[in-house]
Amino acid sequence: MTMTVPDAIERGRTLTVPALRAVVDRLHPRLRHVVAYHRGWVDAAGEPLTGGGGKLVRPALALLSAEAAGAPAEVGLPAAVAVELVHDFSLLHDDLMDGDTERRHRATAWTVFGADGAILAGDALLGLAVQILLEVPGEPARRAALSLSAGVQELVRGQAEDLMFERRSDVTVADTLHMEDGKTGALLACSASLGAMLAGADDELVNALxxxxxxxxxxxxxIDDLLGIWGDPSVTGKPVLSDLRSRKKSVPVVVALEAGGAAADELRAFLTTTGEASEAELAHIAELIERAGGRDWTTAEADRQLKACENVLRSQSMPERAEAELLALARFVTERDR
Amino acid sequence: MTMTVPDAIERGRTLTVPALRAVVDRLHPRLRHVVAYHRGWVDAAGEPLTGGGGKLVRPALALLSAEAAGAPAEVGLPAAVAVELVHDFSLLHDDLMDGDTERRHRATAWTVFGADGAILAGDALLGLAVQILLEVPGEPARRAALSLSAGVQELVRGQAEDLMFERRSDVTVADTLHMEDGKTGALLACSASLGAMLAGADDELVNALxxxxxxxxxxxxxIDDLLGIWGDPSVTGKPVLSDLRSRKKSVPVVVALEAGGAAADELRAFLTTTGEASEAELAHIAELIERAGGRDWTTAEADRQLKACENVLRSQSMPERAEAELLALARFVTERDR
Known part of the structure; x- marks a missing residue:
């Protein structure tokens, strides 16, 4: 199914993009170019591009988070900018560490500006993210920046585990979920709560968000893990069965491994192979994973998490519009063709 | 000449090392190993080493900074830990970017743990540094963390310029000093002022420090630039004329280039050569730089900066012992055989 882009995304972009550009302008010209290229604002030669810049889901969450605490969206703006900068920092460094040469059909920054360009630009953005939050006077800013720093630790832990898991054969479903919680959950938790923190919300609301x-x-x-195996290439923009091609130990794969038996043995053997696998072989492996319950378990778990995410929102009293928009945003982010 | 290690260094180590170890223990085991190895606490296999850990000049400054504001050294401890973590972050990333394979006669972290180990450990330390400061309640911590984040921007700018200058032939003395101010000055400025900030000192004292x-x-x-050309290898631990071997455009070199004339032309031509130069050629180049005034100007400028650094301390009213120790520390750091 296709969804219309929620209002909060559009409003978020309008507020966030100019603020983000102003902050990136503070960087040294060399690093500014790397960041502007990475964000899709300019090409490798520095010429401006139209479009680009992504959906800005994290900033939209940060602005709604301030509204959930009864404040104007603008109060969450430093948080919106900060979480997007941290997101860019992690993409710049991760693409280099993972050796990824393409992101959203463009050459990744490190392939254009060298490893040092990507490392330094990432470092600068991480510093800048904290700086932007701390430029807000008062105790809420300290609290928000402290929370963001703790989130960065989780992000880095998740990436470290992801790299380590590639070399391990004994990774459990629990390990994988904990790793993904660091890589993806930690920064989304910050995005959804820092705006409320800046608005001076109490701990209960902040923790719920x-x-x-x-x-x-x-x-x-x-859902990303499901799409990595069963996603439609015309929607995901990735080759069919892409996570199997790269032997990624995503959640459906690990669920199938944990199920044990002959299917798990065959799957385990496949994961140790290298080189190009045939389409038929990949389709067979996907079939194995599905029969071992990897697809159903992952789908059910995604639904359970989404449900819990709606329940925690409903447990709080907050302005109706903010609640409705946070719910709509959750559905938008997770309702991809699966 | 040889100087005895100032009291402030010894006291600083006693306070800082346990705090630093406790903070590094918070890291994911994989990253903790990278950091402990980098600091000389353990070897590549994780076995404990005795000694190691460096002089901890930056933490000593941070503790004295709190004392300069009339507070106990302990008030500056979060700042002492934070600046040392930022220093380690920058070394981990810079060694990788510069392709340096040795630091203090040990293999650099990236050669042992891979580029990803060094990148992630550096990222984690940068986040942790800010976190440690922000865990101190109250407004002074926000101010200190904001100042540290701004210092990180300067550090990154300095490293970016350093890498860019390697490929440029038109770098001026002013450019070089500005670059070095980012690479070295910014973090020392933080080290000397964050302790006082945490102690709630007024802007005048903080800015002076x-x-x-x-x-x-x-x-x-x-002085490091002078030692890189004219230093005694038995003292510096680097090969004789080492900065000339690597064609580094350090301050004495750039001063000689700016002086113009035949010597500058010969020097410029040398800098474009690659490969191993003979001892005789290197000695001749050092001689050229000296005759063009590169050595004298750099020595005079170092003395002028050290004098200014003493004057700015004396302009402030602060506890006598703190002032005396800050002066002693400045002399210790700069009185290397030159």
Whole structure:
């Protein structure tokens, strides 16, 4: 199914893009070019591009988070900018570490500006993210920046585990979910709660919003794992069965491994192979995973997380519009063709 | 000449090392190993080493900074830990970007743990540094973390310029000093002022201490540039004429280039050569730089910065012992055989 883009995304972009551009302008020209290229604002030669910049889901969450606490969206703007900068920091570094040469059909920054360009631009954005939050006077900003720093630790932990898991054969479903919680959940938890923090909300609301974000992150990631195997290439923009091609130990795969038996043995043997697998072989492996319950379990778990994410929102009293928009955003982020 | 290690360094180590270990223990085991190895606490296999850990000049400054504001050294401890973590972050990333395979006679972290180990450990330390400061309740912590984040921007700018200058032939003395101010001065300015900030000192004292740190950083870097050409290998631990071997455009070199004339032309031609130069050729180039005034100018400028650094301290009223120790520390850091 196709969904219309929620209002919160459109409003979020209108507020966030100019603020984001102003902040990136503070960087040294060399690093500014790397970041503007990475964001799709300019090409490798520095010429402006139209479009680009992504959906800005995290900033939209940060702005709604302020509104959920009864404040104007603008109060969440420093948080919106900060979480997007942290997201860019992690993409710049992860693409380099993972050796990925393409992102959204464009050459990744490190392939254009070298490893040092990507490392330094990422470092600068991480510093800048904290700086933007701390430029807001008062105690809420300290609290928000502290929370963001803790989120960064989780993000880095998740990436470290992801790289380690590639070399391990004994990874459990619990390990994988914990790793994905770091890689995806932590920053979404920050996105959904920092705006409320800046608005001076109490701990109960802040924690509820963080849980909403964290569970939304898990749901999103589980769906991403489903699409990585059973997604339609015309929708995902990735080759069919792409996660199997790269032998990625995503959640459906690990669920099938944990199920044990002959299917698990065959799957385990496949994961140790290297080189190009045939379409027929990949389709057979996908079939194995499905029969072992990998697809159903992952789908059910994504639904359970999304449900929990809605329940935690409904447990709080907040302005009706903010609640409705947070729910709509959760559905938008997770309703991809699966 | 040889100097005895100032009291402030010894006291600083006693306070800082346990705090630093406790903070590094918070990291994911994989990243903890990278950091502990980098700091010389363990070997590549994770076995504990004795000694190691460096002089901890930056933490010593941070503790003295709190004392300069009339507070106990302990008030500066979060700042001491934070600046050392930022220093480690920058070394982990810079060694990788510069392709340096050795630091203090040990293999650099990226050669042992891979590029991803060094990148992630650096990222984690940068996040952790800010986190440690922000865990101190209250407004002074926000101010200190904001100042540290701004310092990180300068650090990254300095490294970006350093990498760019390697490929440029039109770098001026002013460019080089500005680059070195980012690479070395910014973090020393933070080290010397964050302790006072945490102690709630007024802007005048904080700014004076930051200036002291910044000028100390410049003096230190200029002396490092002198030692890179004329230093005694038995003292520096680097090969004789090492900066000329690597064609580094350090301050004495750029001063000689700016002087113009035949010597500058010959020097410029040398800098474009690659491969191993003979001892005789290197000695001749060092001689050219000296005759063009590169050595004298750099020595005079280092002395001028050190003098200014003493004057700015004396302009402030602060506890006598703190002032005396800050002066002693400045002399210790800059009095290397030159």
């Amino acid at each position: 963080a849980e909403y974000g964290s569970r939304l992150g898990t749901a999103f990631q589980l | 930051a200036e002291y740190g910044s000028r100390l950083g410049t003096a230190f870097q200029l």
